[in-house]
Amino acid sequence: MVVVNKIDLLNPVDYKSVFEFYSSIDYVKEVVGISALNNRNVGDLMEIIKGYMEEGPMYYPDDMITDQPERAIVSEIIREKVYCILETKSLMVLMFKSNP
Numbered sequence: 001m002v003v004v005n006k007i008d009l010l011n012p013v014d015y016k017s018v019f020e021f022y023s024s025i026d027y028v029k030e031v032v033g034i035s036a037l038n039n040r041n042v043g044d045l046m047e048i049i050k051g052y053m054e055e056g057p058m059y060y061p062d063d064m065i066t067d068q069p070e071r072a073i074v075s076e077i078i079r080e081k082v083y084c085i086l087e088t089k090s091l092m093v094l095m096f097k098s099n100p
Helices: 012-023 042-052 070-086
Strands: 002-004 031-033
Touching: 002 012, 012 031, 031 042
Parallel strands: 002 031
Antiparallel strands: none
């Protein structure tokens, strides 16, 4: 598959020549033109990509939503809330201590 981005900058004649060039290559199965900036054909691209993907094995039970420990999740929530309050990206690590 070949994805041509920035099709919003190409006139139809130029896009057609690009499309024909890549379509003529034997190992290219599909040529998809998108404009990521204008969100043009991005949904179509996602559907095409999904068509190539196979569902993999389940590594975790259905009711398990993450492999992260509760402590890591709570730390991330606290860090996010502090970030929103302070409006700064200078927070690198926020740790908390639990009572034993």
